[in-house]
Amino acid sequence: xxxxxxxxxxxxxxxxxxxxxxxxxxxxxxxxxxxxxxxxxxxxxxxxxxxxxxxxxxxxxxxxxxxxxxxxxxxxxxxxxxxxxxxxxxxxxxxxxxxxxxxxxxxxxxxxxxxxxxxxxxxxxxxxxxxxxxxxxxxxxxxxxxxxxxxxxxxxxxxxxxxxxxxxxxxxxxxxxxxxxxxxxxxxxxxxxxxxxxxxxxxxxxxxxxxxxxxxxxxxxxxxxxxxxxxxxxxxxxxxxxxxxxxxxxxxxxxxxxxxxxxxxxxxxxxxxxxxxxxxxxxxxxxxxxxxxxxxxxxxxxx
Amino acid sequence: xxxxxxxxxxxxxxxxxxxxxxxxxxxxxxxxxxxxxxxxxxxxxxxxxxxxxxxxxxxxxxxxxxxxxxxxxxxxxxxxxxxxxxxxxxxxxxxxxxxxxxxxxxxxxxxxxxxxxxxxxxxxxxxxxxxxxxxxxxxxxxxxxxxxxxxxxxxxxxxxxxxxxxxxxxxxxxxxxx
Numbered sequence: 001x002x003x004x005x006x007x008x009x010x011x012x013x014x015x016x017x018x019x020x021x022x023x024x025x026x027x028x029x030x031x032x033x034x035x036x037x038x039x040x041x042x043x044x045x046x047x048x049x050x051x052x053x054x055x056x057x058x059x060x061x062x063x064x065x066x067x068x069x070x071x072x073x074x075x076x077x078x079x080x081x082x083x084x085x086x087x088x089x090x091x092x093x094x095x096x097x098x099x100x101x102x103x104x105x106x107x108x109x110x111x112x113x114x115x116x117x118x119x120x121x122x123x124x125x126x127x128x129x130x131x132x133x134x135x136x137x138x139x140x141x142x143x144x145x146x147x148x149x150x151x152x153x154x155x156x157x158x159x160x161x162x163x164x165x166x167x168x169x170x171x172x173x174x175x176x177x178x179x180x181x182x183x184x185x186x187x188x189x190x191x192x193x194x195x196x197x198x199x200x201x202x203x204x205x206x207x208x209x210x211x212x213x214x215x216x217x218x219x220x221x222x223x224x225x226x227x228x229x230x231x232x233x234x235x236x237x238x239x240x241x242x243x244x245x246x247x248x249x250x251x252x253x254x255x256x257x258x259x260x261x262x263x264x265x266x267x268x269x270x271x272x273x274x275x276x277x278x279x280x281x282x283x284x285x286x287x288x289x290x291x292x293x294x295x296x297x298x299x300x301x302x303x
Numbered sequence: 304x305x306x307x308x309x310x311x312x313x314x315x316x317x318x319x320x321x322x323x324x325x326x327x328x329x330x331x332x333x334x335x336x337x338x339x340x341x342x343x344x345x346x347x348x349x350x351x352x353x354x355x356x357x358x359x360x361x362x363x364x365x366x367x368x369x370x371x372x373x374x375x376x377x378x379x380x381x382x383x384x385x386x387x388x389x390x391x392x393x394x395x396x397x398x399x400x401x402x403x404x405x406x407x408x409x410x411x412x413x414x415x416x417x418x419x420x421x422x423x424x425x426x427x428x429x430x431x432x433x434x435x436x437x438x439x440x441x442x443x444x445x446x447x448x449x450x451x452x453x454x455x456x457x458x459x460x461x462x463x464x465x466x467x468x469x470x471x472x473x474x475x476x477x478x479x480x481x
Binding site for chain 1: 326327329331394404418437439445446447
């Protein structure tokens with residue numbers, strides 16, 4: 001008996017208030033799910049079998065049952081929810097309110113609010129260390145990363161980065177944090193122990209970043225170049241540029257295949273890049289204004 | 304045309320590029336022109352002469368100066384027939400892909416963080432050219448609802464749509480003239 005796995009990408013479509021679900025083996029859209037108004041952010045949970053969607057104009061979070069790909073419920077959230085991330089133990093959900101500069105800490109099952117964290121101006125992307133101890137928040141308008149101790153829920157450090165940090169990613173071992181600086185056209189690679197780092201130039205108006213499956217490269221969406229930059233982490237420089245769809249935003253690596261998935265806001269599609277050859281494989285039509293801001297690929301085992 | 308001028312004249316709100324709401328808007332329009340792509344591209348890339356084809360623009364003033372990073376950049380000031388100005392920064396002229404990119408720095412349109420591109424492509428038919436004009440922008444009001452009148456998504460989309468819909472047929476008419 002062989003155990004096979006599958007991957008599903010949950011792509012938020014801002015313009016039509018839906019989520020497209022892509023099967024990463026067939027690269028087909030297998031479901032389209034109605035969510036709240038203007039969905040942007042997404043985070044997935046393999047333990048809870050959930051995808052959590054932030055609806056910025058709906059001022060809500062929609063929760064999808066990933067075993068049936070059906071909406072469970074939409075929960076109201078004050079403010080403008082954009083960034084969203086779940087803790088590694090899948091118990092706690094963090095939602096960033098872009099407008100009122102606070103992070104909601106919610107129970108990931110009941111979505112009951114536990115507390116709020118105030119950190120910086122216009123909190124955007126968030127990631128959590130693999131051990132669950134640290135939450136990193138990109139504060140777009142204060143040009144820094146807040147490091148939150150998830151036990152005390154207090155800020156332990158602030159890391160100055162480039163102008164307008166937006167998307168974040170972290171290495172599998174948690175040793176490196178990757179920060180996309182939108183106005184500086186760069187990605188900061190930060191050592192999470194020393195909190196020091198350096199910036200690597202990419203394309204025009206970059207938004208989001210994902211490490212390759214082997215962790216040796218970074219793939220970065222350049223929204224105003226319609227491209228993805230490939231950074232060689234050993235060389236600390238961009239080594240290639242891959243043309244994708246228009247205005248690429250969210251980007252994730254499928255741990256199953258190593259392929260890279262890119263949501264194109266401008267052309268309503270997802271581009272798939274081969275993680276090995278670093279070439280475009282295919283483009284998948286999704287919904288109007290695809291964004292997929294966050295961790296949107298779920299690895300699942302058969303039921 | 305009248306509608307565009309009225310829209311632009313009405314939109315007296317200042318544009319600030321400092322911050323924006325989280326939901327970007329898009330307007331995309333295209334037109335097929337019976338003219339050679341090179342001829343159309345020559346008109347589109349002429350950043351300092353928008354008044355040649357856009358009916359809402361009275362004059363264009365070109366300027367080169369250093370931006371906040373110390374790099375030499377090209378800017379233009381559009382003086383509108385309906386009153387008011389729009390100050391724009393050239394982001395790139397790509398002759399290979401026939402693509403012009405620019406952004407609005409400040410001006411009378413009720414938008415924020417506006418960037419746009421005009422792409423010129425051969426086809427669909429022989430001797431034809433397609434021009435695609437696409438803009439990505441945010442509404443003026445950056446906070447949570449209620450949103451003041453004239454600063455919402457609809458006002459921003461309608462103003463940009465007006466500019467594009469007045470401009471493209473006029474570009475076509477000029478490019479198709481002998």
